[in-house]
Amino acid sequence: MDPAVLREDMVDGLESATKDVLQDEAVAVAMRDVPRHEFFDDERLAYADREHEVLGTRVLSPRTVARVLQALALEDDDSVLIVGAGVGYTAAVVAELVGATNVHAVDISRPIVIEARQNLERAGYDGVLVDCRDGAQGFPEYAPFDRILLEAAAVEPPRAVLEQLSADGRLVFPRGSQRQRLEAISATGDRTRFEAVSFAPLLVDGEQSGTLERNRMAREDREHAVRRAESRRGWEQDWIEWEHSVSSR
Structure with missing residues (x-):
């Protein structure tokens, strides 16, 4: 048509x-x-x-x-x-x-x-x-x-x-x-x-579609990302698509 x-x-x-x-x-x-x-x-x-x-x-x-x-x-x-x-x-x-x-x-x-x-x-x-x-x-x-x-x-x-x-x-x-x-x-x-x-949440710096942590202040996001990265092992790493390495934060 x-x-x-x-x-x-x-x-x-x-x-x-x-x-x-x-x-x-x-x-x-x-x-x-x-x-x-x-x-x-x-x-x-x-x-x-x-x-x-x-x-x-x-x-x-x-x-x-x-x-x-x-x-x-x-x-x-x-x-x-x-x-x-x-x-x-x-x-x-x-x-x-x-x-x-x-x-x-x-x-x-x-x-x-x-x-x-x-x-x-x-x-x-x-x-x-x-x-x-x-x-x-x-x-x-x-x-x-x-x-x-x-x-x-x-x-x-x-x-x-x-x-x-x-x-x-x-x-x-x-x-x-x-x-x-x-x-x-x-x-x-x-x-x-x-x-x-009904909208998807606002992503902040370092996040991509499909990640779990969203809609935080930038400082809180960086600190939370560091803590979670230190605790992740093996297959859990596959859940994250990094734009920048955690060390650069």
């Missing part, structure tokens, strides 16, 4: 009274324009309203993308940071709304960054900047940002990221660990809560 038809059906479903997920017309138009199948191997899966896993990262369902973008309340020419680039689809929709050169995305996983860059270029959004780095540190070289999206759950957003908001900026993230709710925070600390969601 023609991907454009599948895309129309996807958005119509999100706008339907049954799902009642998508109310923002600008977001709806953007989701109709972005060729979501360019971010997937199977175009039939691309337009299904469910999550997928690619290279160990969770790809958001269309309904979740609609929810987070409506919570962001994007405006023309906003400078946007996305922490957790994933396969690049969310960044592409944001690019439709604010312009590709205004979109910056980071991810801690190098394979994911490569995947996102390739997908975005193939889909026509090569102006989006995707960089491999610890998302908990944000992207200070391009700060401040009018909007920041954490595509990963945290009890509170990292301080370094919050400090990169513009004076009238807005940060959206899934708040919580096991039980999560989408939440928006203004630069002045005002909060708005939205519906329940």
Whole structure:
């Protein structure tokens, strides 16, 4: 079937009274324009309203993308940071709304960054900047940002990221660990809560998808990693994919 038809059906479903997920017309138009199948191997899966896993990262369902973008309340020419680039689809929709050169995305996983860059270029959004780095540190070289999206759950957003908001900026993230709710925070600390969601936790420096320790302060993470590395023997070592050796910490 023609991907454009599948895309129309996807958005119509999100706008339907049954799902009642998508109310923002600008977001709806953007989701109709972005060729979501360019971010997937199977175009039939691309337009299904469910999550997928690619290279160990969770790809958001269309309904979740609609929810987070409506919570962001994007405006023309906003400078946007996305922490957790994933396969690049969310960044592409944001690019439709604010312009590709205004979109910056980071991810801690190098394979994911490569995947996102390739997908975005193939889909026509090569102006989006995707960089491999610890998302908990944000992207200070391009700060401040009018909007920041954490595509990963945290009890509170990292301080370094919050400090990169513009004076009238807005940060959206899934708040919580096991039980999560989408939440928006203004630069002045005002909060708005939205519906329940389910995201993977925010990884910090030295962690990769599939490891066990997540969502800690950087110092606590390093100390915990050292203690656990000293206690691991044999097959347990196979559970860890090190970006840096423990001795370099």
